[in-house]
Amino acid sequence: MSTATLNERTRRLNLSDPGIAMIAAAVLLLPLWAPWQAILKARPHYEFYPILVFGMIFLVRHRLLTMEEGSLVPGRPAIAGLLGLISLPCLFFGYVVGNSTIMSIATVLTFSMVLYATGGWGLWRRVIPVFFLLMLMTPPPGGLDLALTLKLQQFSVAVASRVLDLFGIFHVVNTNTLEVDGQRFLVEEACSGIQSMFSILAFALFYSIWNERGLIRTFFMLAGALVFDISLNVIRICLGVVAKITGDINLLDGWPHEILGIVVFVLGLLLTLSWDVVLDELRASRILPTEWLARKLRIKLPQLKSSKRGRKLASDGKSSSRDSRTIPTGPFVAASPLKKTSLVVLAIWAIMVLPMTALSAFQLPRYLGTANANPDDPVFQALEARGDDRLKKLDELTRKSRNTFDPPRSIGDWTLLPEGTKSTERTMSFGSRSESFLYSKGNSVVQVSIDYPFQGFHDLNICYDFGGWRVAEIPAEALGSTPEFPFNVSTMSRGIDQKAVMVYSAFLDDGQWRLYKPAEFLRTDMKLGGQSGLLRIAGDRLSNRISMVLRGLPDLTREAFFTRPDSNQTQNYTNYQIQALLIDTDSITNEKQQTIVDFFRDAAPLLKAEFLRSKAASGGQEAPPATKSE
Numbered sequence: 300m301s302t303a304t305l306n307e308r309t310r311r312l313n314l315s316d317p318g319i320a321m322i323a324a325a326v327l328l329l330p331l332w333a334p335w336q337a338i339l340k341a342r343p344h345y346e347f348y349p350i351l352v353f354g355m356i357f358l359v360r361h362r363l364l365t366m367e368e369g370s371l372v373p374g375r376p377a378i379a380g381l382l383g384l385i386s387l388p389c390l391f392f393g394y395v396v397g398n399s400t401i402m403s404i405a406t407v408l409t410f411s412m413v414l415y416a417t418g419g420w421g422l423w424r425r426v427i428p429v430f431f432l433l434m435l436m437t438p439p440p441g442g443l444d445l446a447l448t449l450k451l452q453q454f455s456v457a458v459a460s461r462v463l464d465l466f467g468i469f470h471v472v473n474t475n476t477l478e479v480d481g482q483r484f485l486v487e488e489a490c491s492g493i494q495s496m497f498s499i500l501a502f503a504l505f506y507s508i509w510n511e512r513g514l515i516r517t518f519f520m521l522a523g524a525l526v527f528d529i530s531l532n533v534i535r536i537c538l539g540v541v542a543k544i545t546g547d548i549n550l551l552d553g554w555p556h557e558i559l560g561i562v563v564f565v566l567g568l569l570l571t572l573s574w575d576v577v578l579d580e581l582r583a584s585r586i587l588p589t590e591w592l593a594r595k596l597r598i599k600l601p602q603l604k605s606s607k608r609g610r611k612l613a614s615d616g617k618s619s620s621r622d623s624r625t626i627p628t629g630p631f632v633a634a635s636p637l638k639k640t641s642l643v644v645l646a647i648w649a650i651m652v653l654p655m656t657a658l659s660a661f662q663l664p665r666y667l668g669t670a671n672a673n674p675d676d677p678v679f680q681a682l683e684a685r686g687d688d689r690l691k692k693l694d695e696l697t698r699k700s701r702n703t704f705d706p707p708r709s710i711g712d713w714t715l716l717p718e719g720t721k722s723t724e725r726t727m728s729f730g731s732r733s734e735s736f737l738y739s740k741g742n743s744v745v746q747v748s749i750d751y752p753f754q755g756f757h758d759l760n761i762c763y764d765f766g767g768w769r770v771a772e773i774p775a776e777a778l779g780s781t782p783e784f785p786f787n788v789s790t791m792s793r794g795i796d797q798k799a800v801m802v803y804s805a806f807l808d809d810g811q812w813r814l815y816k817p818a819e820f821l822r823t824d825m826k827l828g829g830q831s832g833l834l835r836i837a838g839d840r841l842s843n844r845i846s847m848v849l850r851g852l853p854d855l856t857r858e859a860f861f862t863r864p865d866s867n868q869t870q871n872y873t874n875y876q877i878q879a880l881l882i883d884t885d886s887i888t889n890e891k892q893q894t895i896v897d898f899f900r901d902a903a904p905l906l907k908a909e910f911l912r913s914k915a916a917s918g919g920q921e922a923p924p925a926t927k928s929e
Contacts, residue, residue, distance in 0.1 A: 317371070317417040317426075318363055320645070324413050327652050328406065330659040331390055333666035334397040338438055341754045344448070347498045348436040354505050358429040361509070366425060371418040376640035382412035383648040390652065394659060395852070395859040397755075403437040406430070412648065416641045428508050435501045446761050448493045455529070459536040468541070477536075480544045484536075495560070496528045499567045506575065516578060523574040524567070531563045531570075658860040704913035706736050706747075710902045713738040713745070734910065738902070743881060745895060747902055749910055751875040756815045759803045759878060760789055768793045778896045785814040786903070788896060790887050800887045802899040803878035806907050808914075813874060875910065877903050 339345040386408035393402030414423045470479040477484045503524040507517040542548040716737040735748040760770045768791040775788045786804040805814045879899040
């Protein structure tokens, strides 16, 4: 009787090979990942994600090839079926709602099902750490990464200011700008380190998983990489300022700026690798007892001591007396034949996912397409400029009080103040452009602005939180907010004499209002306090989110699977935020709140119609129906 050799078995391309089974699952999931990909593409700090995907493929293959021969024993079909059953609603909701967090969970569940069905818990424990890399390409819920962008810019400017103080360089900090010796230096997103931070963290996590460093060692690696990135970008800011004011050398604009950014990123990678060597020496000298901590916490990862041996086996195919792994010569590792029940489980899962895959494949153009910007638009030119050139263009736009449209001269009893009309551009990848107007009524002056573009829902209160305001939200339904015209209302205070009330909403290109209730992930009620209060806030947020999704599930499903290819109704939808802000030194009474809300309800539809009409005229699109204004 003849037996099949290992090479012959790997040529059979059947589902007993975990690699082939994972490739088949990935092909089925590919169209369902499109909304996730569209979200990542719209955020500059996730530009590295294609490289990370290839890195994950490399790590999965590496870990499959370093499995011990004969250790792949298919798991129980019941558990595999349970994992697949849980993954199905997650895939559906993740795609329909356009939520990358749910989709990443669904991805992990799907591949967990495949790994367990083909190789049991041994294979699952071996490969599943690779999927921790998904955390670095999954935007956190509620726009926390956008909030981090703002906070990191402020932090970088503050630290750079302290460093300049140490060197005796007199300067003034103005939001994200350093004013030194009559010159202004703008700290952009790239200079703040947000873009390099995610890339360096991804590299550190990839390196730790590749070398199987263990959970605690990986934590120290990520912490070191974060410190290196922030420190190097602060040095980058200070170096650019010093070079400009001392030698008139411009390192913050053009190709020197790009080269400096590359140098900083490479130094961050080298320091991260050096930090791993330091951690290794500290562990060997027992100054940093990582292994002892792992044993105490019982969270030591499998094969913690086999990192170097595993990589050596994968590279040269040799085995030692302490490690009996055998490396297949084919591209996939051989496994025992799947049970018929397991094959039925995988087949049923594939059949249930196939309709979603087919329908989502027809919607790929609306996720993969990109809008063409007008290169002659002065605001677009300012957005694309860098350094001093950007500041000059910004000053020019502000000085000319240029706006893309003319607002109504009067709205009810409120009158436009022409001197307060301006258009500005900021150094952010979201909400970078602003159309601002002032309307007065008696002694009250309200600032109305349209800020854009935003991708998905943006909680405007977060920006005011970072600006030092204490924000308190008011139930907007009692003030006239409706599903047809939703808006949010907040009262704010800063210092001892500044009080404010703000009303805001958001609309789409087609004029439809789209707004959700603000999340409270950054603004907890201090009166609640304690663990029970935080748990109650989290529970309320979760229940509200679930009820909102369930109420809108039919519409969301229709929009996700059956909309026109040119529509953009996902979580990544482009929207324009409009707000009315009144700042006063007196207390904000209920009467003032209602006055501002009434003004906003009259002004927002008029300004929205004028804005969209001007936008359509400049972009060659069909303008929405005109709205009568005074």
